[in-house]
Amino acid sequence: MGAPTSVDRRLVEHVDRLAAEHPPIPLESVDYTVRRPELLRERYGHVLDYMARVELEVDRNVLELTTLLPDPPEVDRYFYADVWHPQEIHHGLILDRLQVELGRPPATPDLDSISLKLRVLGGLAHLPAFQDVVRMLYYLTGVATERSAVIAYNLLHDGVSELGETGIAETVVAPIKRQEPGHYAFYQLSARGLWGELAGWQHWFVRRMRSLSFAPVGANNATQAADFGDVMTTLGMSDGIDDWAAKIARVETELLWARDRGLAVPAYVVRAFREALERAAARAPSDFGPSSHVR
Numbered sequence: 001m002g003a004p005t006s007v008d009r010r011l012v013e014h015v016d017r018l019a020a021e022h023p024p025i026p027l028e029s030v031d032y033t034v035r036r037p038e039l040l041r042e043r044y045g046h047v048l049d050y051m052a053r054v055e056l057e058v059d060r061n062v063l064e065l066t067t068l069l070p071d072p073p074e075v076d077r078y079f080y081a082d083v084w085h086p087q088e089i090h091h092g093l094i095l096d097r098l099q100v101e102l103g104r105p106p107a108t109p110d111l112d113s114i115s116l117k118l119r120v121l122g123g124l125a126h127l128p129a130f131q132d133v134v135r136m137l138y139y140l141t142g143v144a145t146e147r148s149a150v151i152a153y154n155l156l157h158d159g160v161s162e163l164g165e166t167g168i169a170e171t172v173v174a175p176i177k178r179q180e181p182g183h184y185a186f187y188q189l190s191a192r193g194l195w196g197e198l199a200g201w202q203h204w205f206v207r208r209m210r211s212l213s214f215a216p217v218g219a220n221n222a223t224q225a226a227d228f229g230d231v232m233t234t235l236g237m238s239d240g241i242d243d244w245a246a247k248i249a250r251v252e253t254e255l256l257w258a259r260d261r262g263l264a265v266p267a268y269v270v271r272a273f274r275e276a277l278e279r280a281a282a283r284a285p286s287d288f289g290p291s292s293h294v295r
């Protein structure tokens with residue numbers, strides 16, 4: 001590695017600040033008092049479950065990272081080990097406890113199975129020329145994931161407040177949603193810095209692999225994609241998915257697809273969200289389904 005660049009210094013300062021200002025949310029600070037548990041469970045139970053699972057899966061994400069980036073820059077390790085992982089685990093524990101308080105079973109995160117796709121990428125990352133391609137894909141995934149989290153927690157906060165569950169909004173959702181923008185900023189700064197250092201052929205690979213592998217956060221199989229579709233619908237994102245996709249992919253659109261000037265959002269992002277909604281609709285019990293005539 002060469003001398004630290006101004007981006008490296010800004011990243012270290014950013015992580016220092018997050019570590020100082022955003023310790024993991026103390027678990028005992030949460031007030032789980034719910035005024036109408038049935039209503040909250042009915043409306044948002046599946047959203048809490050999805051978010052709890054994804055947050056708790058950071059244990060697996062760290063394993064994936066060590067597979068993907070055998071030799072990461074020090075600031076990446078500093079961020080994910082000292083700031084990101086401890087914060088996200090507490091998000092998961094708090095959300096999971098809330099859904100259990102509401103009478104739902106706890107989330108079932110997948111904590112240790114690393115997909116073939118990631119193992120192949122990890123293998124490629126041992127080739128020095130590919131290491132930065134893989135690192136770029138990691139940052140882009142981080143940008144989209146954390147942007148999704150910022151949006152989803154904002155919408156959940158509004159929804160839970162509207163139900164009159166102010167305790168949950170203030171002691172569960174608000175503290176979590178305050179920690180996500182710092183994660184987003186870390187990945188965005190990293191992605192912008194690295195993109196400028198990559199060669200043309202590396203840009204080509206990043207675009208190609210991103211087009212082939214993009215998935216909504218936490219949607220690693222068909223069932224999870226359908227679950228994501230339901231979350232989108234409940235949070236009010238199913239209308240205007242092009243706009244939501246554009247928000248989530250803004251940095252990616254700007255960096256990877258700048259030459260396609262005027263492109264609002266890459267087609268593979270919109271397609272992934274649309275597919276999630278379609279999968280959710282396909283498994284929803286139909287009012288006109290086989291059982292309707294016996295009612």
Ligand SMILES: [Fe+2]
Binds near residue numbers: 087088091
């Ligand atoms: Fe989180």
Ligand SMILES: [Fe+2]
Binds near residue numbers: 088179180183
């Ligand atoms: Fe996060």
